[in-house]
Amino acid sequence: MAALAEMLEPLRLAMLVVGVCAGLVIGVIPGIGGLFGMALLIPLSFGLDPYSAIALLLGMSSVTTTSDTIPAVLIGVPGTVGAMATVVDGHALARRNQAGRALGAAYSASLLGGLFGAFILAVSLPFLKPLVLMLRTPDFLAITLLGLSLVALLVGRDPLKGFAAAGAGVILSFVGVDDQTAAHRWTFGQVYLWEGLPLGALFLGLFGIPEIASMMSRKAIAEPGSGVTTGVREGIGDTLREWRLVLQCSGIGALLGALPGVGLSVVSWIAYGFARRRRGDGPPFGEGNIRGVIGPESANNATDGGSLIPTIALGIPGGAGTALLLGALIVHGIVPGPHMLEANASVTVAMIFSLAMANVIGAGLCLAFSGALSRVASVGSHIIAPIALVFVILGAFQSSASIHDVVVLLCFGVVGMLMKAREWPRPALALGFVLGELVERNFFLSWQIFGWSTFLRPSFLLVALLLAGQILWHLSGRGRRGGALPSSPPGSAWNAVVVFTIAGFVLVTARDLPAGAALFPSATAFFLLVVAAAMLSRALLAARRGGVAGAGATAAADPASGRGAAAVVLGIPVFLAGLLIVGPLPSSGLLVAATMWWGGEGRTRSLVTGAAVALVVHLVFDRLISTPWPRSLLETVWSVLF
Amino acid sequence: MLGGVFRFLAAAGLAALLSVPSWAAETITLKIGYPAGGGFDLSGRLVARHLGKYLEGNPSFVVQNVPGGGSLKLTEMLQESEPGDGSVIGMVSPTMATAPLLDPAMQHLRPSGFRWIGGLRNEASVCFTGRKSGVATVDDFRNGEILIGASGKASTTYLHAAMVKAILGARFTIVTGFQGINDIDAAIERGEIAGRCSATYSSLRSMGLLDSVNVILTVVADAATDTAKVPLISDLAASQRDRDAIELIMGTLTFHHPLLLPSAASPEIVETYRAAFDEMVRDPAFLAEAEALKVEISATGGARIDELVGTYYASPPETVARARELIQ
Numbered sequence: 001m002a003a004l005a006e007m008l009e010p011l012r013l014a015m016l017v018v019g020v021c022a023g024l025v026i027g028v029i030p031g032i033g034g035l036f037g038m039a040l041l042i043p044l045s046f047g048l049d050p051y052s053a054i055a056l057l058l059g060m061s062s063v064t065t066t067s068d069t070i071p072a073v074l075i076g077v078p079g080t081v082g083a084m085a086t087v088v089d090g091h092a093l094a095r096r097n098q099a100g101r102a103l104g105a106a107y108s109a110s111l112l113g114g115l116f117g118a119f120i121l122a123v124s125l126p127f128l129k130p131l132v133l134m135l136r137t138p139d140f141l142a143i144t145l146l147g148l149s150l151v152a153l154l155v156g157r158d159p160l161k162g163f164a165a166a167g168a169g170v171i172l173s174f175v176g177v178d179d180q181t182a183a184h185r186w187t188f189g190q191v192y193l194w195e196g197l198p199l200g201a202l203f204l205g206l207f208g209i210p211e212i213a214s215m216m217s218r219k220a221i222a223e224p225g226s227g228v229t230t231g232v233r234e235g236i237g238d239t240l241r242e243w244r245l246v247l248q249c250s251g252i253g254a255l256l257g258a259l260p261g262v263g264l265s266v267v268s269w270i271a272y273g274f275a276r277r278r279r280g281d282g283p284p285f286g287e288g289n290i291r292g293v294i295g296p297e298s299a300n301n302a303t304d305g306g307s308l309i310p311t312i313a314l315g316i317p318g319g320a321g322t323a324l325l326l327g328a329l330i331v332h333g334i335v336p337g338p339h340m341l342e343a344n345a346s347v348t349v350a351m352i353f354s355l356a357m358a359n360v361i362g363a364g365l366c367l368a369f370s371g372a373l374s375r376v377a378s379v380g381s382h383i384i385a386p387i388a389l390v391f392v393i394l395g396a397f398q399s400s401a402s403i404h405d406v407v408v409l410l411c412f413g414v415v416g417m418l419m420k421a422r423e424w425p426r427p428a429l430a431l432g433f434v435l436g437e438l439v440e441r442n443f444f445l446s447w448q449i450f451g452w453s454t455f456l457r458p459s460f461l462l463v464a465l466l467l468a469g470q471i472l473w474h475l476s477g478r479g480r481r482g483g484a485l486p487s488s489p490p491g492s493a494w495n496a497v498v499v500f501t502i503a504g505f506v507l508v509t510a511r512d513l514p515a516g517a518a519l520f521p522s523a524t525a526f527f528l529l530v531v532a533a534a535m536l537s538r539a540l541l542a543a544r545r546g547g548v549a550g551a552g553a554t555a556a557a558d559p560a561s562g563r564g565a566a567a568v569v570l571g572i573p574v575f576l577a578g579l580l581i582v583g584p585l586p587s588s589g590l591l592v593a594a595t596m597w598w599g600g601e602g603r604t605r606s607l608v609t610g611a612a613v614a615l616v617v618h619l620v621f622d623r624l625i626s627t628p629w630p631r632s633l634l635e636t637v638w639s640v641l642f
Numbered sequence: 643m644l645g646g647v648f649r650f651l652a653a654a655g656l657a658a659l660l661s662v663p664s665w666a667a668e669t670i671t672l673k674i675g676y677p678a679g680g681g682f683d684l685s686g687r688l689v690a691r692h693l694g695k696y697l698e699g700n701p702s703f704v705v706q707n708v709p710g711g712g713s714l715k716l717t718e719m720l721q722e723s724e725p726g727d728g729s730v731i732g733m734v735s736p737t738m739a740t741a742p743l744l745d746p747a748m749q750h751l752r753p754s755g756f757r758w759i760g761g762l763r764n765e766a767s768v769c770f771t772g773r774k775s776g777v778a779t780v781d782d783f784r785n786g787e788i789l790i791g792a793s794g795k796a797s798t799t800y801l802h803a804a805m806v807k808a809i810l811g812a813r814f815t816i817v818t819g820f821q822g823i824n825d826i827d828a829a830i831e832r833g834e835i836a837g838r839c840s841a842t843y844s845s846l847r848s849m850g851l852l853d854s855v856n857v858i859l860t861v862v863a864d865a866a867t868d869t870a871k872v873p874l875i876s877d878l879a880a881s882q883r884d885r886d887a888i889e890l891i892m893g894t895l896t897f898h899h900p901l902l903l904p905s906a907a908s909p910e911i912v913e914t915y916r917a918a919f920d921e922m923v924r925d926p927a928f929l930a931e932a933e934a935l936k937v938e939i940s941a942t943g944g945a946r947i948d949e950l951v952g953t954y955y956a957s958p959p960e961t962v963a964r965a966r967e968l969i970q
Contacts, residue, residue: 136834177711179794179819191718194711401708441819448817449789449834628673628706631725 006051006346007353015052016354019059020361026060027067029620030077030204030395038324050332051350057325058354062114063362065264065300069106070366073099073293074376075388076211077204081434082264082300084427085272087207089285089292096288100374104235105290106297107363107370109246112239113298114359116250117257117305122352125309135259138450139459141442143259146463147266148435149470160535162428164499165419167528169432170439171506172197174521180444183517186509190404196437198399198408205412206430208392209568210420213413215381215388216564232370238290245275245291246298253299257306264300265434269427271299305355382599386592387613389568393575394584394621401628403576410572417565422495440520493539499532583632584621589614670694670701672901673724675713675734683707685762685899685937686733692928696918712796713738714748719904721755726906731915733901736761736894737798739951744891744966753955755905757912758947760919761897764940765844766864767798768872769806770855771837772830778856780873784812788836791826792818799826802839802861805891805968809879843867848936861888862895864940887964890954897942897950916944 006012022041041060045053068079069086076091078084086106093102148166175186176196187193239246249271256267275295282289311322329347376384396409419426446454454460506525510518571591578587593610597603621627672690676682683705690703708716713734720732739756741748769790771777777786792800795818803816817835820826826838837858843866846852859873867874879885901919903912922928923941932939942950957965 136832137829177794177796182795191711191715194714195709400710401706441821444819445817445829448815448819449829628671628708 004349004353007055007350007357012052012055013357015048016055016059016357017361019056020063020358020365023060023063023358024067024362024365025620027064027079028070029391030068030071030079030200030208038328042324042328045328045332050329050347053328053332054347054350055354057328058351059358059361061325062301062304062355062358065304066107066110066114066359066362066366069103069110069293069297070373071388073102073106074373075208075215075384077208077388077392080264081199081203082268082303083296084203084207084265084430085268085296086293088272088427089287089289091211092286092288093290093293094377097377098288099377100231100370101235101238101290102293103370103374104232104367105238105293106235107366108236108239109249109294109297110301110366111359111363112243112246113250113253114301114304114363115356116247116298117254117302118352118356118359119305120251120254120302121305121308121355125348136446136450136457137442138446138454138457140259141439141446141454142457142459142463143256144266144435144438144442146466147270148432148439149467158423160531160538161424161495164495164528164531164535165424165426165428166432167499167524167531168502169429169434170436170524171502171521171528172202172429173433173436174440178517179441181514181517183514185513185517185521192400192402192404195400197433198396198405199434200399201396201405201408202412202433203430204392204396205409206416206419206426208388209409209413209572210416210426210565212385212388212392213417213565213568214420215385216567218381220378220381220384232367232374235290236367239294242280242291242294245294249274249295249299250302253302254306256299257303258309263434264303265431267303268296268300269431271295301359305352308351308355380599380601382601383592383596383609385568386571386595387609389571390575390588390591390613390617393572394588394617394627398627403580403630406572406576410569413572414569417569436520436524443520444516493536493543496532496536496539499528499535503528503532580630580632582634584627584629585614585618586634588617669704670697670728671704671706671730673706673708673716673719673730673732675708675710675716675732677707677709682713682733682735682899684935688928688932688935688937689733689762689901689922691931692922692925693918695925696921697914717751720902721752721905724904724906726904726908726911728903728907728911728914731759731901731903733899736897736900739894739947740890740954743955743957743962744969752905753951756951757903757905757907758897758944758951759901759903759912759915760923760944761900761942761947762923762939763898763937764864764896764942765842765862765898765938766860766867766872767802767839767862767892767895768841768843768846768857768860768867769802769837769839770841770846770857772833773854773856774833775830775836775856777836777858780810780859780878783814783858784810786814786836788814789817789834790814791820791829791835791838792816793820793822793826794818798840799823799838801891801969804970805888806839806859806861806875808968808970809875809884809888843872844938845936862892883960883964884968886957886961887968890957890961890965891969893950893954897947900942900947912944919944 019041038057038061041056045056048056064080065082068083069090070079072078072083072087073090073094076087076094078087083090090102090106093099148170173196175193177183177187177194178185184194252271252274253267256270272292272295275291276285278291279285279289280291282291285292307322311326393406393409396405399405399408416426418424419429450457503525506521506528510522510525513521575587575591578590589610591610592613593606596606596609601609672686672693674682674686687705690705694701694703708719710716716732717734717738720734724730724732738751739753739758742751742753769783771783771788775788777783777788790803792803794800799820800816800818803814806812807814807816814836820829823838823841826835829835830837837855839861843857843860843864846855846857847866857867857870857872859875859878860867861875863872863874876885876888879888901915903915919941920943923939929939
């Protein structure tokens with residue numbers, strides 16, 4: 001085919017590789033998402049011919065979900081939202097010194113998932129148009145509700161905590177100016193909060209800070225005495241053995257990716273839930289079961305292919321990234337849409353080819369580096385932790401380029417550490433945050449368009465059935481396993497108090513809001529009240545039975561972990577002060593150098609590493625992405641003097 | 643070996659650090675009040691690639707996205723904290739010019755604090771419906787009990803629809819809450835809603851969509867809509883007061899995608915930039931790239947913007963009151 005021949009030309013392949021490399025870098029650094037990459041590369045693509053432009057742009061966007069696994073596994077911070085589910089078992093594997101295995105499995109799963117997604121795209125394109133057009137807004141509502149309910153059940157042993165965390169996340173998502181009524185919900189007079197809490201800073205705080213803190217209290221990422229280092233090859237072998245899971249999860253990813261509004265976060269969790277159905281030979285999920293890595297990774301790479309389906313078939317973007325791609329294609333004179341397949345079949349072929357090749361090259365590059373990367377798990381934490389902290393803070397700063405981002409990071413870092421210590425599932429809160437606003441938006445749209453008949457649609461009945469099924473399965477499963485596994489700890493009454501307080505605060509402050517703006521927050525708060533009541537009664541029953549009231553099974557506070565946590569929490573304002581006084585580059589360098597030296601490294605090595613970190617920060621955050629740094633004191637003095 | 647790598651990196655690092663004051667005068671920052679990838683961003687980055695040629699020393703431009711509050715955050719920054727030495731310019735929504743007049747919540751913006759350099763575009767903005775909706779004429783639009791889609795209440799999709807509804811006395815319902823124009827269009831395609839407003843005629847044309855939609859009316863006219871005989875909302879207004887109010891609301895669209903300097907900038911710097919802008923929009927190379935990007939340039943100079951805005955602020959109170967009513 002002529003299109004394939006075009007794509008194999010050296011220039012095109014070179015553009016593909018450039019795109020892939022850019023995508024890998026963007027995926028690896030938490031806080032920078034695929035959108036940024038698109039916005040950067042799109043102008044570069046204008047000078048190119050359409051095929052090269054496609055190679056460049058698709059090359060970039062297809063692989064961000066490949067490299068995002070690296071920080072997810074190594075530090076426990078997802079590089080993009082799609083790696084959130086991978087963190088759970090992936091990081092656990094790294095702690096057992098099996099990072100190589102986790103990475104190997106993840107990349108091969110990503111590769112196979114991506115290829116399968118491209119395949120599904122190619123095959124289903126002609127059939128999908130009528131299908132996609134059949135879906136209506138209430139159906140999207142049903143899907144997002146399902147996604148929300150799934151996560152609360154999936155993570156953690158205590159579903160009540162899961163529901164409470166998800167509810168809290170949902171309420172957090174309502175902060176900002178409401179689209180419906182233009183009412184200000186909990187913005188406290190800050191323009192910064194008008195668009196809501198920033199996703200990037202929140203995620204990095206919730207997941208990144210606690211992991212770095214816990215790293216500080218260990219000698220390295222891998223825990224001491226964790227056994228033989230297993231390698232990348234074993235990981236690949238795992239994926240090949242679990243080929244059925246790979247195909248199933250890629251299928252899920254590709255098909256769900258085709259639905260607008262579903263998004264990577266929901267897809268990766270659904271895949272995780274699916275993988276959890278069978279334990280296989282490994283340890284329990286959450287402690288390093290390789291299926292918990294393979295499932296989400298195959299799904300999130302397949303989603304890229306899936307999200308191109310509505311873009312190509314209908315000219316309607318499947319998400320923000322594909323919207324940018326659409327704009328770029330139009331500039332090149334290619335108008336995606338119903339005519340695309342007939343008029344521009346060659347372009348469609350080129351896109352599918354780019355998608356497939358990018359996945360191959362991306363996974364290949366990552367695999368090549370996996371060996372070296374897995375050794376990072378044994379590097380001393382006094383080196384890794386400050387470097388990770390610098391990138392987490394700078395990544396959070398990308399959210400809205402404001403000091404407030406770092407404040408949000410700090411606050412949610414503390415919240416994250418508390419949740420981790422008290423065994424509240426953080427992914428439930430994160431997903432509640434992502435989906436809460438989406439559910440509200442879809443609900444109001446459905447309501448305005450369909451009214452009551454929203455709930456009579458088949459999709460709703462299906463979701464209700466699935467939900468009931470999930471709950472029953474969960475309950476009966478617990479009954480059956482009741483003897484073998486310890487049932488979830490009853491928890492102290494304090495948990496209930498916390499939830500009551502949150503719900504109470506919301507209900508009281510929501511009274512001043514117009515009805516439309518208050519509906520969902522109040523409904524969620526009522527739900528939280530129910531959960532809190534259930535928690536309280538459970539705690540009281542346990543107390544009566546066990547005679548030890550409020551014996552919340554908190555682990556004894558480890559002095560080392562307390563110190564590590566304090567160090568990290570203090571590190572953030574220190575870095576912020578440095579940012580404002582001397583600017584980002586010296587601050588990054590000095591923070592790393594100082595921590596290394598304090599941890600026992602020689603002076604030269606510390607300074608050199610500090611300089612290297614400053615260089616990388618400059619290359620990424622000044623050259624690649626021009627970050628609007630606040631004007632530092634040093635800068636002001638400099639400009640006055642010179 | 644690792645030690646050698648470290649040493650090399652260190653040397654390179656020091657070299658880079660020493661040679662890089664990111665505040666060097668040869669680099670000017672263009673701050674865009676919207677996220678990457680949208681229409682403002684596209685125009686802004688186009689300007690960034692060309693404007694330096696017409697300034698002394700041929701400085702290079704660096705683009706930063708500073709989104710927030712529909713460019714309100716950047717507008718406030720330009721009024722309060724950005725330096726006036728010419729090292730920073732901004733691009734915000736043109737509606738900020740009349741925001742203090744029309745919106746009670748925007749009184750903190752100083753009308754005299756805007757240092758306009760120039761506006762890039764002046765485009766017809768239309769209301770359209772999908773082919774499947776069965777709504778093809780202004781009368782259908784006025785009388786039909788249909789659904790029109792909009793995103794947030796502060797967005798132009800809502801403002802234009804609300805204004806049109808009030809002027810026509812129409813019966814359609816505005817459905818708010820869509821996440822963006824793409825979502826609204828998807829819903830139109832699915833038949834869930836009938837149409838929307840705030841669509842640029844030129845992009846409908848360049849995307850080849852004119853055959854698949856019904857363009858009902860335009861709120862701002864240009865040569866293309868005149869040729870296609872698209873009804874103009876002003877012509878459908880019942881009174882002169884309504885027409886004046888429409889002009890007050892829509893007038894700022896004549897200098898769409900505008901550039902401006904911080905309030906602290908001196909008149910000399912403003913003049914320098916205005917001159918550069920005027921030269922840039924006449925340059926064939928600039929216009930050619932704009933055309934390739936499907937960005938239609940129809941520029942308005944900074945002085946002219948000041949004049950226009952002056953007339954708006956001089957409007958009689960009844961007009962202002964009617965305008966505020968119309969966009970409720």
